[in-house]
Amino acid sequence: MNDFTQQIQDIASRLLDNGQVDVFIAWHKGQQDFQVQPYFARSADEAQNIIFNDYSIHNLSNSLLKFRDSKEKIGIVVKGCDSRGIIRLLEDNQIQRERLYIVGICCPGMKDPLQAMRDELGFNHKPESTELAAKCNDCIQPNPVIYDELLGTEQSPRVQDRFARVKEIEAMSADERYQFFEETISRCIRCYACREVCVACDCRTCIFDEMRPQWVGRENNTTDNLMYHIVKASHMAGRCIECGECERVCPVNIPLMLLNQKVIKDVNELFGPYEAGMQYVEGQKPPFSMYEESDPDDFL
Amino acid sequence: MSVENNNEWNPKIIVIACNWCTYAAADLAGLNHYEYPADIRIIRVPCSGRMDPLFMLRAFNRGADGVLLSGCHPGDCHYGTGNYYNRRRQMMMKRLMQFVGLEPERYQTSWISGAEGSKFAETMHKLVEDVTALGPNRKLRDER
Structure with missing residues (x-):
């Protein structure tokens, strides 16, 4: 996970430095380790705040909708499911492919931040047996389907009975x-x-x-x-x-x-x-x- | 229309009809003096492509006991393709409505062409029978 963070930071600063993208969408750390939030980096300095860990669960492709009326070029990090969201937006003509630089991550499955919070606070009366978040347990596409750059090794689908x-x-x-x-x-x-x-x-x-x-x-x-x-x-x-x-x-x-x-x-x-x-x-x-x-x- | 003061329950059924086929069929049924129950209310729309699933949901919400969406046979659409699009939507929507617990008899779909006045009357008889057997609809009914 840490090497993903480093790799994404490097890519983001490279792209932002040579002007290939105007904004780079990834995650950064919140108050706690498990409270990761979406992050919009606009300079190479800001790109150093980017983080990718077990709790980078948010689907970032949704935030591309905020840029649909602008001309800005956007770099974005996607997991398997998020990359399908990008294809949805392309199909709906909401964003142009030329404006995107997509960094794909072969997703090993994410953990649920809420459950982590409950564990941390001791409110978890019913510790769930699953390691991964509920939505990741039946994942059919952990690998990005559209990307300019791919990080990590390809994962096999975790689906049992969807x-x-x-x-x-x-x-x-x-x-x-x-x-x-x-x-x-x-x-x-x-x-x-x-x-x-x-x-x-x-x-x-x-x-x-x-x-x-x-x-x-x-x-x-x-x-x-x-x-x-x-x-x-x-x-x-x-x-x-x-x-x-x-x-x-x-x-x-x-x-x-x-x-x-x-x-x-x-x-x-x-x-x-x-x-x-x-x-x-x-x-x-x-x-x-x-x-x-x-x-x-x-x-x- | 006179107001009858009987306590007997009669179903309220909304038929959403395509202007070019089913509405013409209703007209033909009238011309040929085919009898059909008076519990149905027909809403005319330009094409079955206009039949938004919302119409059906809204009808149930506002107190309908049954809804029938009816248009031209596949291939006979006045505008060429409207009923093909409608067919896909209805297939999905009917299954979704059954999934949330609506009885399949309450929400029906049929193809009735402009020449099928008798089929129109038959369909209405069948529809009213089905819905009467089920009784008043309480599902999806507006609480206000």
Whole structure:
């Protein structure tokens, strides 16, 4: 891990010094070792603050959206899942490839900062057995799919049974399922952290902010929350890159990836093998912007 | 319309119909005097490509007991491709709605062309039967 830090610092200072990039996006240390934060270095001096450790879990590709209207050149460090986010943004024409210098890291799996905090403070009544963060346990793409420079050695996917949770819910009856979602989603406080952190959420005007017409109520009650999460999951269809950030940032522990993975599973089954953001082909369209005449329609 | 004061429950069903096919089929059903239940309310949209899944969610939210989205047969779209896009969306959306616990009978989709007045009447009969059997919908209903 330490050699990654050194390598990233070297690359960042090199790029910032010779003007290849205007800003370099990586992580820096927060108050504690496990409180790593996203960091935007703008000079070679600042690049010395960059750090990469077990807790560099944040998906940085989302922060590229802040630069979509500028002309600045950007250097960015990505792990496997983050690099799929970059492809998502390229597919949506949110950023130009020429403006990016991508440093890929073959990700050995990250640890959960929250769990580390609980351990540190002694509040961990239920020490979880897993070493890695929940989102890293079922990783299908630890290696970057798009990069200019690659660090580390290629890792093998850690996936065991991606859709285990989905299958578990599917086995329940309709009323049981509704009750389950009512219970979990009624916890939602509508902080929209899951939307803000999402790399597939790149609309300039979000439907949930729109007042006229107001499609989804903004009240914090079970049905409006359920509406919010169903609409969000359907907007993620064919776009979710399974970085698991929404679930990680959720302050009330809603299993948000459950809905997303259900949609991923269905899109996979219905419209041929498809994983969002696996490779960038110019002009390629996501599954809901195209159609095949032979698509299934067994709903009749 | 007279207001009847009976306590019998009748389902509220929203049919979102494509202007070029299903709406014409409803018209034809009327012309041919095919009877169908009066529990359905038809909303006309220009094409099945216009049928946002939000319409369905919003209908359930606002008190519908069942929703049917209906448009032209694949290949017959007035605008060429609208129903193909709709088909993909509906396939995904129906499965997602079932996943969150909505009964599949409440949210239906069908292809009815402008010449199928009798099929329209049949579909409405079937739909009302299905939804009546399930009873009033409480899922996704607005709490206000």
